[in-house]
Each structure stands twice: as C-alpha cells, then as structure tokens.
Amino acid sequence: MSSLFLTPDRSKSKKAPLGGSKQASACVAWGHFPLDHAPLSDEAAYALIDRPTDQLLAPAGALRDKGHGEAVSFSKKVFIPLTQLCRDVCHYCTFAQTPRKMPAPYLSIEQAVEIARRGAQAQCKEALFTLGDKPELRYAAAREALDAMGYDSTISYLVDVCKAVFEETGLIPHVNPGLLGREDLDRLRAVSISQGIMLESASERLCEPGGAHYGSPDKLPAARLETLRLAGEAGVPFTTGILIGIGETRRERIDSLLALRRLHRRHGHIQEIIIQNFRPKPGTQMAKTEPPSLEEHVWTIAAARLIFGAEMNIQAPPNLQPEALKQLIDAGINDWGGVSPVTPDHVNPEAPWPHLNALAEATKRAGKTLVERLALYPGYVRRMQQWVDPKFHTRVLQATDGQGLAYAGEWTAGSQVPPPSNALLWTGKTARSPQAVGELGSILRRAQAGRALGEAEIARLFRAHGSEFAAVCKAADEIRAAVNGDTVRFVVNRNINYTNICSYRCQFCAFAKGRGAEDLRGKPYDLPLDEIQRRVLEAWERGATEVCMQGGIHPSYTGHTYMEICETVKQVVPEMHIHAFSPLEIWQGAQTLGMPLKEYLQRLKQSGLSTLPGTAAEILDDEIRAVICADKVSTGQWMEVMRTAHAVGLKSTATIMFGHIEGYEHWARHLLLIRELQAETGGVTEFVPLPFVHMESPIYRKGRARRGPTFREALLMHAVGRLALHPHVPNIQASWVKMGEAGVEACLNAGANDLGGTLMNETISRSAGASHGQEMTAPRMEALLRSMGRVPRQRSTLYEDVPEAIQLRAREARAPIQPLQPLMRKHVKREKDVSLA
Template sequence: MADLSSELLTVPLDDLMAEARRLRGLGTGTLVTYSPKVFVPLTTLCRDVCGYCTFARPPRRGERAYLSEEEVLAIARAGVEAGCTEALFTLGDRPEARYRVAREELAAHGCATTLEYLARCARRVLEETGLLPHLNPGVMTRDELVALRPVAASMGIMLETTAERLATRGGPHWASPDKVPARRLETMRLAGELAIPFTSGILVGIGETREERIDALLVLRALAREHGNLREVIVQNFRAKPGTRMAGHPDAPTEEHLWSIAAARIVLGPDVHVQAPPNLAYDDFPQLLDAGIDDWGGVSPVTVDHVNPEAPWPQVERLREACRSRGLELAPRLPLYPEHVADLDRWADPAVAPAIRRASDAQGLAREDCWAPGAPVEVPFIVARDPAPVGLVGDELGETELVRLFSARGVERERVFASADRLRRETCGDAVTYVVTRNIQYTNVCYFRCGFCAFSKGKLAANLRGPAYLVSEGEIVRRVEEAWERGATEVCLQGGIHPAFTGDYYAGVVSAIREAVPRMHVHAFSALEVWQGAATLGLDLETYLARLRDLGLGSLPGTAAEILDDEVRAVICPDKVTTAQWLEVHGTAHSVGLHSNVTLMFGHVERPVHWARHLLRAREQQARTGGFTELVPLPFVPMEAPIYLQGRARRGPTFGEALLLHAVARLALHPLITNVQASWVKLGPDGVRQALAAGVNDLGGTLMNESISRAAGSEWGQELPPEQMEELIRSAGRVPRQRTTTYGAPPEEQVRRSFGAAPLAEPLNPPVREAGLRRPARLLRPAALTG
C-alpha cells in the first residue's frame, strides 16, 4: 500500500488522469453507461444525524413517515412511461429505532420494521411495473439481506470513508452509529457471500485525507476481488448544504474530485466500474470523463435527486454530447452490470431474474428501445447513409473483432452499417431479390421440446395456438399445385417431427410433389428432419440425402441452426441436433449436390460472442463445401415462446442488434456467402427498409402461408404478394427482382402469373388423430447419439 500511496500522491494530476483513461479503455472501451431510473424516497426518517445530510430529517407534524404503496407505484409507473428500468429506493437507517411515529405507521402497515415494508413495496414495483429495484437501506444483517434479495436486482451502501476519526464528536459521522466503517464493510461482506450485486463508494471532501481515500479504495478493491459482487464504486464529491452542521465547510475542490476519481480507477483497475454523479459537478460534469469514469450513475427523467435536490440531473442528451466530444458512446444500463447479467443463475434471485432478462439486451445492458420482432411498433431510428466505413471484411474478422462490431453504438454503429451497405452495393448491386414461394408446415406435432418454439404441439403445449394437425399428402400436393398456378417457383416444407414419422414420410412427400408439379423446386426439411429421417431408416446421411435428391428434393432450408454453439443449444434445444450434427447434415447435402442456406436465430439467451462463433462456423463450412446460398438472420419472436413466458429468455433483440447482425454478417461472410436475407415476417415493413441500408440484398419468399412466426406472436406473416414486395423494395430506393431458390432467373410465365394472383383457397389442417399414426416404441434423439 505504501508504494501505491506514494506513487498516487506524487504523480502529476494530468498524468494520473491519462493513466485512468487508459485503464478505462481496457475495461469498457469507448462505452460509458448510465441507469435510467426513478428515485423512490421511501422514508426520510433516519436514526443517524450525519453532519452534511439534508435527505434525513426528523418527523414533521401532519406528514406521514413513509410513502404509501400507491405513491411508490405511481412513481414507478411514471418511470415506466419515461423509459426507465431502475427503481432506486433510498431511505434512512432504521428510523423505527428512534421515532415512535415510524413504529406506529409501520404497525398500521402490518410491518415490524422499515426493511419489511421496503420488501413489500419493492416486490410490488417489481411485479406490477417490471422496474428493477435497487435498494439502499443502510446497514443490514445477513437475515435482512436474505429477505430482500428476492425483491432486488441489486443493493448498495456507501462506505464513504474508513477514517474512524470522522465519527468522533464534532465530526461528520458523529452520533451516526450506522456510519461506523466496520459495520458498513460487514454488510458488504455478507452481501458478497450471498451473491448480491452491490454498489459502494467514497465521499470526497468531508475532512478525510488523500491517504485515507486510498485506504478506503483498497478496502473496496479487496471486497470486489474476494466476492465479485462489488462491480461499481462511486466517487462522490461533498457539497455543503444550508441547515446542516457542515454548512460552512468548503465544497470538495474540482481538482480533489478529479484526483480521487483517477486514483479510484488506478486502484480498482479496469474491471470495476467507476461512477461520479454528474449533477454534483454542475456544468463541469464533462471533466469527470477525463478522470476515468465509465458510468454516470442513475439519471432520472421523472424524479429529482432527493439527496441533492438543489442539483438537477443533466439531460441525457447533454451526457451523450459530452461522451462523444471525447470519442466515447453513451448507453443505458440496468441497476446491475453486464458481468452479473451474464450469469443470473448466480447473481439474481429466481424471482427477479425474469424481469432482468426482459429488460436486458444481448450485452447485458438495458434495452435501448421498446421494439421487438413481430411487434407493430415504429422502428426506433433511421440508418444514416454517409458515415465513413469501418474497413475490415472477411477473414480479417475473427471472434474478437466480430464481438467488438456487435457492441458498436452511435457513430461507430452507423459506420458498420455504411460498410455493409457499401460492400453490398459492390457485390450485389442495387437489386433486391425475392422468391415466390409457398410455405407448408405439414404438422405442428413434435416430440422435441425446443424452448423457443410456439408452433409445435404436444402434451406440454396445450396452451399454445391451434389444435394439433397433420396435413395429408393429397392436401400438400393441392397446395403445391395452387402455388404453381399463382406463379411460385419454390415450395418450402417444414414441420414438427411427429413421433410416427420415418424417413419414408419425407421421401413420400417429395416424390408426390415431383410427380404432380415436376418443375417446382422443393426446398424442404431442416437438418433435424433430415437427421431423424436417416436415423429411423438406419441409413447414413449421404445415402439418405442422395435418395431425397433423386426423388426431387432441390435444396435444404437452414433452419434448426438456431445458434451454432452448443453452450446455447443446451439451454434452448437440448435434445435437438448438435452444432456438429447440423454442420454434418449440410456438409453432406452440399457433397451430394444440394444447396442450402444458413439461419441464425438471435435475441433469446445467447450473447454477441455466440453470434460471432455462428458466423465463423458458417464461414468455415462454406470455405469447405461452398453450398450455402445465403445467410438468414431470424430475430427471436418472444410473445408466445415458452422460454420467454417462463422468464428464461430476453424479449428478442433490440432493433439496433437486429440491424447489426445483418450488417456484420455481410462483412464477416464476404466473399464466401454473398447474399444476406432479411425476414419481413420478423422485421416488418419499416424494419426491412432500414435493413436494406445495412447490407441486406434479399427479402426471402412471399410465403403464401406462414404460421410458425404467427404462432410465436408476430404481427406479420401469411403472405406478402409480389405487388407489395416490390412496392416495399422501391420505397427503399432499390430495384426489385424475382429469383429462383438458387438465385437464377425464374421462367417468365411464372413471373407473369405471380402478379394479380387469385386468392388462396382455405388450407385444410385436419386433426392429427385422423391420420391414424402410431407412436413407435423408441424415439430417436440426436443428442443421445452424438459421437
């Protein structure tokens, strides 16, 4: 400690701040965060009498001791309307130990303690509004922390100082038993043992020395390293307030505050977030960035800072401007940091984790918009057309570079979009292609239990949409014939895997279609369906795929890929094909002359590193076999998905994430996969227009019938006929062009038929029981047969 203290005390301030900025860059790069919050002053009574505090005050005649539950909820609901994610509960320490009015009012609420009432209010805020409570109730015992953990996303207590001399008579902490450093440190230690995400900090300028600040920071560093729960340290400057014992004490000088922030960053290192409240720096708040902070703390568009009501928070746009003036980007966060969000099973109570996931983006930050795939809401922003591109493409982009691009925000994000758009123009021109196709989901019965699927039916899915059905072979053929008459060149077949299906079922469907409509391209069967078909017949993949090819199969859709990373698949589809099996099916298909595409479903439990690995595996496979025609990013539609309803998944990607996935895919896969498709079913028309400015050159199929996304809750689906498809493409300033499945030119006759096509006849989906299929004695599951 002596060496560190000596160094910090002797290094010039400018050098100290430069080193702090360097360390910040190692930790959070160019990202600076803030928490959109509401401030809930549950009670201003406190048994302590700190010499500088105006928040705590004695009871006043005619005033209640505590906010009512309805007042708390009104504040929280106003926060929801304003886009907040945090409800910061601030209150005095154990007022019932000092004031009879507090004891009486608590008794009227049916509570024995302030912390019991706090738990009740926080639970109601969490359950009724979805805001994430962050609790600052002061010193707590182990039992009290345990009782509050199920209603809090995080908690905090300011250490302020380790200088016990400041609690002697006349000092700022005199007659304040809860400000004894050892008691506060014990609360933090217990919170660490209980895996409660925690915030602490120091108070600068109340009479402590620089050496004592360093001592406090070293103690906090030790706690952070021991338990991992302390991820944020606040460096707050003292401001004298009229009416307090310290009203005549000078404010902390700006230089002392900046020195303390820089010292905190250097002591704590790049992995602990350092915060300084911008409102207490007044118009000088941008200087806090120069000292190495990476977080502004809570900023409220609804409530004042009740601890410092004389100091209003700067508007978020001013914070953003300050960040950009220094080459930094501002982003909203949750009351717990991404390091904790990445492992909620450890860091969040099961009662709180679902709300955290709903509020989180893929990086563990707060969602920056209210957009969700398939939801009928306006897109949050318009893609700019003129930023300078980022430059890297193809195999220049490894996992680290891709993850960095996926984390881009603000100006850097616009540069990623511009790079993808320029590369798209160079590679594909201004044409936007689409295929006239009909989707046929032949059954919604499936013995696999994918957590994201709201389409399949089974014993555990009785609450999901529609009864169990199985389309007959004759009805499939009728739909194919109707599609051909309406100008289709492709029919896409996928469905659940009925327990009675064998490889002969899929072969029979292909054969029937080829016999009835020999010129129709059959784009059919996911990797899981192919794997199950081969396994039930005891055939190797090459033999089985060659048989399907000879019967008329034209290509494979890239579905069942989800995320090509087994860490994610173990959560969302544990009994489905593994990453290696998916790649093997498609590699084998390519070897027998069948093209396929590759999909990527994102916005559920995965993180950007998994997107990167998926793209890299697709790129490696394409380099080996060359059979992928396009990449199709598929935003997760959450509304009816079991894994979302169970609170185990996010609310789909944000709009920014959705566009970044398309744009980064364009850069990462060049020149091996030249087509990037956007799903109009998932993005909606307005989202598609923006995707077309972010590297997309294809809009997939017109569909005619599409029920999988609709079952998951998407507003869009069913059909986008050529007239509307081309109007959408032209509205984005691009040139529409019909294509075949493999990107050739369709027959002119089919193109003519596709415009002004007659309405579809009502499809028949007969109950599955009418098929008379029998369940086999043993169901085959790929995960059980790996290796």
C-alpha cells in the same frame, strides 16, 4: 474486522512513496498504463498521488473504452425516501431529519406504492429506496411508528414495502438501508435486485472530533467494509463508492479504492464504484467548507478507473457537476447512476436531475451514447442464476436485451410497431459516415479484409451503440456494395408446412402441435399428398420456382415420408425446386431407417430434393440448446448433417434464431461455426438472421425468455453476419416477415442484399404472433426495392436468373386460394429394413 479491509499493506506503501517504484514511476510519468484487463498494482496506485490529472486521462479513457465502448449508461428510477430519520449526524447531510420536521416517521406502504406507480407510468424500471440508518435506535417516534404498524425494525418494514412496490407496479427495488448483518442482507436479497452502501471513506481520522463523520457510528470504515464483505458472501450485487472533499487526502482516497478492490476480487459482487463530489449545503456544519475542485473530481475518477480496470462500472452523478459532464466522461466514467423523471434527488435536493434528452445530448457531445440499464448491471443480468432471486428473473429477462441493458424502444420482431427513428437515421442513405477508431476500427478493418475474427471481437461488434453502431453498419454495407452492388434479389416461392404435429418439445415454438401443455392456438393438421400437389401447382401457376417445405416431427413420419413428399412434388411439377427439410428432419429420417446420413441424403436427392433450409440451428451452442430445444439435434449433429449434405451436392442456407435467452458470446460462436462450415464446404448459399418472435412462444409465455432482439440488435445481426462471414458467404438475407418493410430497408443499408421469398403461405412466424402478412408479391417487392433506390431481381434458390416468362407469371399472379385446415392424412407403417431400391 481485520485492518486488511481498512488500508493497504503499510509496508508496501512505505516502500512506494509518492514517486512509487521505478517501474511504476516510469509507467505513470509517461502515461503508459496497462490497457489489458490487469489494473494497476497497489504500488502503482499509490504512485498516482502526485501525478498531474492530464497524465491520467488518456489511459483512463482508453480503459473505459476497452471495457464499455461508446456506451454511457443510466438507470431510470424513482426515489422513495422511506424514512429520513437517521441515528447518524454526518456534518454535510440534509437528508436526515428529526421527527418534529416530518409529518410521519415513515412513508406508508400506500405512499411508497403511489410514488412507484408514477414512476411506472413514466417508464421507470428501478425503485430506489433510500433511508436513514436504524432510526429506531435513536428516536422514540420511530420505535412507536414501527410498533403501531406491527414491525420490529426498519428493515422488517422495508422488506414488506419492497414486496408491495414490486407486486403492484413492476418496478424493481434497489435498497440503500445502511449497515446490515448477514440475516438482513439475505432478507433484502429476496425482495430487491441489488443493494448498496457508500463507503465514503476508509479514513478513521474522519470519525474523530472535527471530522465529517464524528458522532456517526454507522460511518466507521470497519463497520461499512464489514457490510460490504457480508454482502459478497451473501451473493448480493452491490453498489458502493467514495465521497470526495470531506477532509480526506488523496492517499486516503487510494486507501478506500484499494480496500473496495480487495473485497471485489474476493467476491465479485461490486457492480459499480461511485465517485461523488461533496457539495456544501446551507444549515449543515460543513456549509462553509470548500467543495472539491473539478480537477480533484476528475483526478479521482481517472485514478479509480486505472485501479479497477476496464470492466468495472465507474459512476459520477450528473446533477452534481452539471457543467462538466464531458470532463467526467473523459476521466473514465461509463455510468451516470440513477436519474429520475419523477422524483427529486432527496440526498442532494439543491441539484435537480438533468432532463434525459439533455443528458443524452451532453453525452453525445462528449463522443458517447447514452444507454439505459436496470438497477442490475449487464454483467450481473447475464448471470442472474447466481446473483438474483428467482422471483425477479422474468421481469429482468423481459426488460433487457442480449447485452443485459434495458430493452430499447417498443419495436419487436414481427410486430407492427415502427422501428425507432434513431436507428433508421444511423443506417439511412443520408446518415453520417463515421470512422471507427481504436479497437473497434481495428476489428472492422480485419473483417473487411476477409480475416477471421475471434469470439471476443465479434461480441464486441454486437456491443456497438451510437456512432459505433453506425460504423459497424457502414463497414458491412461497404462489403455488400463491393460484393453485390445495388442489386437486391428475391425468390418467388411458396411455404408448404405439411404438418404442425410434432413430438418434440422446442420451448420457443408456437407452430407445433403435440400432446400436453405445450399446445397453443390452432388445430393440428397433416396435409394429404394431393393437397401438397394442389399447392405446388398453384405456386407454379403464380410464378414460383421453389417450394420451401418444413414441418413438425410427426410421430408417424419416417425417412420414407420425406422421400414420398419430394416425389409427390416432382410428379406434378418436375421443374419445381424443392427446398426442404431441416437438419432435424434429415437426422430423424435417417434414424428411422437405420441408414447413414450420406446414403439417406443421396436417396432424398434422387427423390427430388434440391437444397436444404439451414433451419433447426436456433443457436449453435449446446448450453443454450439444452434450455430451448433439449431433445433436438445437438450442435455437432446439425453440423454433421450440413457437412454431409454439402458433400453430396446439396447446398443449404444457414440461419440463426436469436433474441430469447442467449447472449452476444453465443451469437459469436454461432457465426464462427457457420464460417468454419462454409470455409470447409462452400455449400452455404446465404445467411438468414431470424429474430425471435416472442408473442405466442411458450418459453416467453412462461416468463423464461426475452421479448426478442431490439431493433439495434436485429440490424447488427445482419451487419455483423456480413462482417464475420466475409468473404465466404456472399449473401445476407433480411426477413420481411420478421423485420417489416421499414426494417428490411434498414437491413439493406447494413449489409443485407437479399429479401428471401415471397412465401405465399407463411405460417410459422404468424403462429408465434408475427403480423406482417403471409405473402409479399413480386410486384410489391419490386416496388419496395425501387423506392429504396435498389435494383430488384428475381432469382432462383441457387441465385441463378429466372426466365422472363416465369417472372411474368409472378407479376400477373392472382391471389392464392387459402388452404383448408385442418386436413389429415393416413400413414402406412413401414419397417426399417424395407428396400429402397
């Protein structure tokens, strides 16, 4: 192992004594640190050694806030001590035992699974395997136990235990087995989501007689750094860190941190840096050694943050400084590590884990919000294809949100599960009025002034938690109040999905019926024209001013079909507003006739088409579309249809269907395209967030998608949509079908001002598993809005007032006649060149 991995370049350190270079010295002395993504140079890092702790706190905290906002994370885990035998004799350790003190050298697979099962019942997601380093090389009892079980090494046994725990409980293994070669790293990568080894210290001096690591061959810095290097080559997300107070100097701590930074810069595999404080334990050689002071701990955390920069995860275990959690946060940590509601900390048994409610409260008192993560940090979750064995992909996807944190709460779009109470508190009328500061405050002020935000700024808004989340919702609601007042509008309409037969293979769609394995429940249908007319007439009698019509892409449909449907509606109710045909249907219709988009849209308008639903957008990013709807219109084609429709005088809505495989950066790109479109054409009437309903979706059932957005994310889409699209899009709509009544109330306190349509026959969301009903009548909608203290107003599709006589029909409407299905129509084949005159 090259000395490059042990200490920084000594020539540099000699040139930078405690005062460092003039530039670095001045920088540190005045507390001026770079707050972009460029961390300190090696020279500037050594200049920290003599700097007072209080000079480091503000810049370290600012860097942490830049990279992680208000969130401080933890992993809910169980601790599985597979063996406490170890060939090392670290002078501070009580974890390692001798065979005579243990009932058996190893836990059995059944014992490990039972511990994990208790963790699963407590909603843990991580199984942390901790074990001594290669005990079979020291103890005959370990060798004999492995032989009896049919294994040649502790690592071989660990591989099988990890498999059993994951397969039987769903808990995802993280392993800390000590020094590893490349072959063992690869074997463990296949059965664990992440691995770890504490460097503890890069000081070889501590391995000499009298040092804390004397007699412990696996604590040689070169050996541990070699394991870290090999882990990087193997593409293993890795946890590491340093242990302070075991006899090292500040300079040696900087040596250690810089050695780790060099490895991470080369491979990008270090997930977190743990700054752990030594605690003396009775019965050890270091029992009477003074522990490091809190100030030393805080200084080291701040130095680590400044050395690694904004993005790195810096952790301190909360059970080792239980009275100083605020100080640890102020120093720059953004993570508490693994916390178990089930098992003790076997490495520090004298220090019980804090109760999670108490930890959340302590984190809140420090001005931050506790959030749950997996053993795999969010940045690696978002790049699973690179970092994680495929067998874990489904479990990770279905356990995480769009940021890569653990999915919070039980609420899902379209379900009857009530929203989490904390999110409702943040957005209610009696909620606190938080004032956003720093970067977030600057972003919100620019948005409220109507200035365009960048992709990174919009993505930052989506990462808001706790009081930051409340501040985003509040800022959006202030715009809503200024633009729309307390009036909430809705349209009385009827959905007519004229066919569910579709030749496309959108991976998220549970509505369409076609050939092959994509088919789900329900039978195919294709409504005859007289059935469409019957439903239109019934809707008109019930006070509807709009029919919203979309369907599958039937293989027999041509551009003529869509014109014929419009003409059919107008024949029976000329006054009915036809809100119909997604950009995909428009594109397909024009293609079948070989007609330019503009000409085809003009023909549809002549046939009676009034406005377009801006659906088929899903996520306007071709990276995502290639996965969820590869044969659908591209982002550019969707935008082309919308621009052309607006140019011929057809206004439209704009939608986003979110919460499946995409991330916050994709949401930001989508919003920027909608803003660009509206600034250019002015043709968008409202923005409609559509949370992904996962239950019956093919992509979810195949294990390739998340379970929709969390409630926090769903609210933020309405709030951030308002902020990012201001002042161009005046209306933000909340879907009662997907959000439920409590959900739409929260949305109306987070920037939304519209409840969309009464629907009468909603089938697409229900096909995917939504359970909020097929209709919300006008009286019910009005009563709901009045109970919220809002002013309900029935509107037309184009946000015009509706005559009182029609409103009266809507209020007195009887229940609709349920349509008969399946119904099929026959299609007349037409040639592309048939005259449309």
